[in-house]
Every structure is written in C-alpha cells, then in structure tokens.
Amino acid sequence: MSKAAVLAPGSLAAPANVRRSSARVSNRTIVLVCYIVFLMLPIYWMVNMSFKTNEEILSGLTLFPRNPTLQNYVTIFTDPSWYSGYINSIYYVTLNTVISLTVALPAAYAFSRYRFIGDKHVFFWLLTNRMAPPAVFLLPFFQLYQTVGLFDTHLAVALAHCLFNVPLAVWILEGFMSGVPREIDEMAYIDGYSFPRFFGTVFLPMIRAGVGVTAFFCFMFSWVELLLARTLTSVDAKPIAATMTRTVSASGMDWGLLAAAGVLTILPGALVIWFVRNYIAKGFALGRV
Amino acid sequence: MDKVQDNRAWFLIIPVFLIVAFSAVIPLMTVVNYSVQEIFGPGQTFFVGTEWFEAVLTDERLHDALVRQIIYSLAVLAIEIPLGILIALGMPGGRSAKTSLTLVLLALPLLIPFNVVGTIWQIFGRGDIGLLGATFRAIGVDYNYTNNSLDAWLTVLVMDVWHWTSLVALLCYAGLQSIPPAFYQAAKIDGASKWAVFRYIQLPKMRGVLIIAVLLRFMDSFMIYTEPFVLTGGGPGNSTTFLSQYLTQMAVGQFDIGKAAAFSIVYFLIVLLFSFIFYTVITNSGSGEKK
C-alpha cells in the first residue's frame, strides 16, 4: 500500500485513470470470455457429436445434429458392459473419498496443532507421494494387490488412489484447520470436553467448508485417474474410463457412442462442483491463502 | 500460530502413516529390488548390480525423451502461468451468480477423466470429423496431428493448456480474493495505474499461490501420460513420447522390468529433488508472510 502511495502521480490525473482502468477491466473480461469460449468449444463438439448418428458424423460437418438421436445414450444405459463401468467408478471413488477423509482428519489436526518428532519430514514424505509418477508403481502395485487378494476389487483402486489423495486431503485440511484459533480447543477442554467429543461436535462443524472442499478434491482426482484404476482391475471393478479405451480399439470408429460415454463422464463432476462452488477458490489454494 | 510440543500427536498420524506406507513403501522397496536384477519371470531373477542404472543413464533415446520432457514442461509453464494470471484478473468478484457460473465453467475441464480429455481433442482435432481440424483445412492450413510431428506436439500442448490453465487461474483468483478492498481504494485515491496496482498489490499477494501453481503444473506436466497416449500414442515417430510413456513402454511393452525399475528410480529422484526445492521455497516464503 505504501509503495502504491509513493507512486501516486498526482490527483489531477485521477479521472483519466479511472476511465482508462475501466477500459482495461473490459479488456480483461474479453480475455476471460474468449478463454471460456475456447474451453467450451471442444466440449460442445463432443456433446454435439453424441446426439448424431455415425452416418451423420462421417458424412460431413454439421454444427447441430440434423437428426438428433438418443440412440448412443440408450446403448450405454441398456448395455451392462457400459453402465457397470459407471457404477464401478462411482463406487470406488466414493470409497476412496470416505477413506481419505477418515484418516486425514485426525492427521491434519495433529499437523495443525502440535509439534512432534519428525513432523515436517512426515509431512514432506506424504507430499512426495502426491508427486511420484504413478507409472513407477504400476508393476509392484499389480503384484501387491494380487498377493493380498484385492486385485479387481473396488477397494484395491480406492486404496491405491489414497496414495495421492490422502496427502492432498491432509494438506488442504491442515490449511483450513490452521485458520481456526487454538483458543477454541483450549476453551473446549476447560469446559470438560473429551477429544473425540470436541472434535465431532465443535471442531468439525467449524471447518465443514474445508471438509466439503477436501471431499470434492478427493472425488475429482480419483475420478479422473485412469492409469492405476486400469492396472488394478480387469472385469468386476473396471472403471468407465477403461471401458471407453477398450471399446475404441475393438470396434474402431463408433464416434457417436464414444462421445456419449465421454459426456456422461463429465456429468458427475459438473454436479459435484455446483455444491462447493463458493469454496472452490479457497480449496484450490489448498486452504493456504 | 504457536504449536504445542507433544509427541502423542503421532497417534493421530498413525492411520495415515499406515495407509500411505502400505501403498508407497512396499512398492518402492520392490522397485529398488527389481532395479538391480534381471527378471526372467516369477522366482527367476539374476543379480546384475548397477548395470541397469548404467544402461539407463547412457541411453540416447532416454536423453532425448528427457530433453523433450523438459522443453514441454517449460512450455507449459510459460503459457499457463501468465494466461492463468490474466484470466484471474478478469474474473468477477463477490458472490454473484456470474461468479459462480464462471467458477464452475472454469473448473469443468479439471473434472474430466484424463483419457476423455484425450478423446475430446481426438474428436475435435481430426480433419474429417473435428471442428478444429476441419476449420484449419477450410482456411488452407495443412494440419494433421497424426502425421506431422510439430502439429502433434502443438496439439498436445494446446490440450494441456485447455486442461490445466483453469487450475492456475483458480489459484490466482483465490490469492486475489484475499486482498482487502481497502488496498484498492487507497490505490485509487493515489491514482495508481493498473500496472502499479498489479505490480505492487496483486502480484505480491499471489506469490504464495503462484508457487503452488508452478509446483503442481511442473510436477503434473513432468508426469503426463494418459492424454498424449490417447491422442497420439506417443507419435508420430517419438515426437510426443514423454518420460512416462517411455517408462510404460519399457515395463509393459518390452517387459524390461529391471531397466524400467532403474529408470523409475532415476525419474523419482529427479522429481524428489524438484519437490524438495519447491517445498523448501514454499514453506520459507510462507513463514515470512503468515503473521
């Protein structure tokens, strides 16, 4: 603020500046709008394609489907090999979110409130797992889960995704928890609350926005991940993303069906994001703003 | 915030510790074990010492992939960071319907499974059925991402920008939201230019989140796998074969497990080094700003 004050060129220039700055704002808005159009175009094209028949797709470009058809969606909702992929994905993603939150909540509390031996190193170690290339772990993962008898179960994928979701959850929650003053904890203990009771009835409600955002992030990263999910499943727990890749290679050119399946993978995310829209920004900053 | 010294806090960490250790330590140990052996099959292994490491470190194709990877990651950062800042500056503030809509639209690409991102661009970019490819064709640009290396590389880059710039924008937006309105009012009274406001008020406030953005974008682009795999399969030639792809080819395609394991460790060490540098910078800059 003081630096800006030093820079003041003089009050006479103020009206001109105001006008110029409002022009700038609209420039920036134009950039934003252009970017959103750029974001939406490919998605629009896929949605457009999902309502076309394959003949129409291959016969030439049309900006709107000439003979809109729901056939592609009907195929997906009536063929178990397609819709079971969605059920599998939603199942393990939910499982992963629950596990991640359950273990990350107490840990984040510990990191935000206490100093203890090795705290910083454990925290960093957790983060390195978020940053490890999943390709590195593919083979041992496959064998590990086969050995413990979890291969091709939803739990296997949920546990594997904990590798990057738990560290992330701890990081975000720690940021939110650090924003709650310590005095609240101390008051509660003086009032005779036990730790579990304090945590459940006083503390959790205070950071519920943080919990929601964290759940959203766990959902998101588990939903979009394919490499591990595909490696750890074969039939019973195969995610929708993997179903899509196999179908492409098998039948070759069923573009309409592929587009419809793609549209359906976007919907759950779009629904979930609506619920946390007011907290997204803070969440993306990992609670550290 | 002053924390209390209490080693009993470890009990709260134990669940996280166990669950991550199960998923991280056992596989990591296994990778180290593989990296010093020739693996013929289950139970048929042969100790070869550091041979794989030597092979990996002197592998010309791998050096090429590494160079390609670094150029790619730098290009990603050079485009996404400034663009993200620019978009964040244009975003509406406050809790209006407009803000919510912008946020949701921006976040949408982040919620699309990686391979679907590849699929979207595959459909979008094709010359015969895709809007982008057809537009290029109509205006006479010879664009074909399946044949031309440069086109393929650029398409992967644009796809990454499309996919991830929102993350940078949302992070910066969060940083901007934390600036008290009084700062802007003071700047207005002083008649500070837009650039001065940006340089001396907005940029310093975004420093923390910008570091996180750079860190995340660097790491993720350094490990990019699924999107180019779906879009180009690493081709044409090797033009979009990045490190992850090369690694997966080696482990799954050629079943060269020992070498792939040695490669994994080198890869991991590089990422670990960068993570550590970034983490140190983040925590040190954070402690200066935070109260």
Next chain:
Amino acid sequence: MDMGWMAWTAPTAIFFVCIALMLAGMTVWEVLSPTVEAKGFLPMRTTRGDRLFIGLLGSAFIHLGWLAATDVSLWGASAVSLLWVAFVIRFG
C-alpha cells in the same frame, strides 16, 4: 501370503536396513537432545533431519553421476558421498 515377488536381494536388504537404522538413530538422538534450527552454508535454516535428507539426496545424485561419467568402481562414489553427508550435517 507369498511375498516372493518382492525379489529381495542381500544388497538391497542391507540398504533398507541401513536407512531404517538411520531413521531410528535420528529419532533416538532427537529424543536425547532436541535439534536446534541453524543456518549454515545452505540458503535456509535447517534441522539435523533436514541436513541428513539433503545429504542422502545429494549422495544419490553423486552415485548416478559417477555411474554416468566413469567406469571406476562405484565405491569411489560412496566415499565421496560419505564425505558430502558428513560435510552437510556438520556445516549445512
């Protein structure tokens, strides 16, 4: 549970035991005499554990560089690393 697929070898087992012992040793040392953050030649304040980590990470890269650059026995790299770790822990 058959864990044979982990394919343990004597050298890697020794390596991990050493790492585990080092962590245990650092913990005991920390309990006996808590570390004080200090500023050495490294650009930030570090604890003993930080310096050990930097030393080990550096050693890994010394070994890799040695493998890439020379054909001399790897023990040379280990000797250099040992000096490096000692140097970082003392002066870092």
